[in-house]
Amino acid sequence: MNRNPADTGTKPFIQALTIAALLLLRVGTVLAGGAEKEAELNLTLHQLTEAARQVAARAATAAAVLAQLQDRSEALEAEIQEERRRIRAVTLRQALGVRRIDYNLQLMQQAASYAAQIESRLAYLRAAETRLNAYREQVRDDRLMLRTLDTFDCSLLLSQARETIEELHRECTAPLLTAGKGDGIPNLETLWNDIVQGR
């Protein structure tokens, strides 16, 4: 069976073209895959930034409430000091004989319990801000690496970041404190001694 001379001239070219096309396809596929990963990193970066805003807003709210609680507590303590000097009370027993001191100590216990819970949440939120910043830095670093090496695997970072974002979203929408919770309530004796010693 004779081959057409025209066929013998075209075939290598077509083969070369096919190979080139396949190569281009591969380049395109790889590029598309890299682009997808980078887009994912960008999205995660955006979500981390949003989460950081949310955490900062929550921390600001917590700090504002805490400051108000502290103001109230200081006002209550000032009244106690005034009454204490007036009646020259030294012991808690003497102090509890004065209604204003007794009630103010109870209110200070309530405020102290709330403040302790908020302080704990505030510490958590401040740590969360640091965590988020670290993730954002890592995402930027990985994005740069991905632009350099498109096969770079950043799936672990993405899943960790997602978990953190979800956790922080939950924490930011959770109450800062639970009323009636016994945590952080100083006992009256300690509270009184601190007041007497001006601590």
Add this chain to the structure above:
Amino acid sequence: METDSQNDDTPSIPVQRMPAKRPLALAALVAFAMVCAAAAGVWLYAHEPQLISADAVPGDGVDPNGTSEPKPTAPVSAQSAAPDEDAAAVKARLNDLDQLRRVLESKKSAILQAKHDYRYGILELEDETRRVIRQARIDSVGQALKHSGVGPLLRNIQRRQIYFEALDKPLEWIESAIEGLLYVSRRAAIDLLVKDVAAGVDMRGHLTAIGQALERHQPNPGRLSIDPAAVPAAPLAVIAKGLIEPTRARRGIPADRLHPEIEAEICSGNLSRAAELSTLSLRGARCLAESDAKQLFLNRLSELTPLGAEALSGWTGEWLCMNGIARLDPQAAAHLFAWRGRWLSLNGLVDLPSETGKHLAGWNGRQLELMGLRQTADASDLAKWEARGGRLFVPDAIRSAIDRAGAQ
């Protein structure tokens, strides 16, 4: 079929060779298109990645460098256990609490004023009784109880003491009520403060507590009633004994220094002999304070008791002249410098102790004469008073000290 050139060594080009060139051109076009597409993709990816991203980020929130400032976001609403309507109801009820507390504060002030008046009245009566005891030279309780002038005075003292003490019961109830209301109000206020960020805040519980407090602390007649008969009265003999003893000790005071007649005139509105007073009883001080005189010259007075000063501090006149006083007790000074007049002459005062000076610095008058002053613990008190715009008259030595204090 052969062409004319078939004899050439060069292979003849068949007519069909034209279609063989077409795939080449097509392939070249396709390859070119693919290269262009790839190049366009690369360019787009490099410059506008979000256009080709499968998960394009909505809006303009993406900061590729993550360096943009966080935008303020709406506050995150926490799950709150306290419905807003309950919180609003608590706020409204807190106003009721405040209102009731104001009513009770007003009652408390009225009771305290009455107690103050009774206390002062007792002191006045004691003053008067001592004078009578001194005049009548009464030495024993028996004599005092039998004396026609002293007996009624003692009974009046006893009655005022009973009233004074009887007021303690409603006063105690009111103070307790005020503190109770304040506590309930403050406790709710703290929960209102945290309600948006807290779980488990029981606003309904606060509503109940407020309702109970409002009911429990209403000042109805039963709660504010007094029962003088239930107050154990001090026996007249005990009252008399307490007045006879100090009177014995003061028996050395010359009779011409006691001025019951002048004080009686003052109390009846005649102040023409007020300048002759060398001592001032509480009754006399009260009558002077109640007078409409614009100026009082009491230069023969050599001492001013804290109670006397307290009474005089209520006088609404303008110029008080007491140049016979050489020393001023700090407690008396506290009352005297609370007087709201304009001009005070204390030219007999030789010394200004620190505590007295502090009270002086707070006086709101316009002119102060201290021309007899020889020493002062702290000239800065005088400098402070003067700095508020008052005119101060002092000897040169004190003036120098004030200037030094002012310069510092």
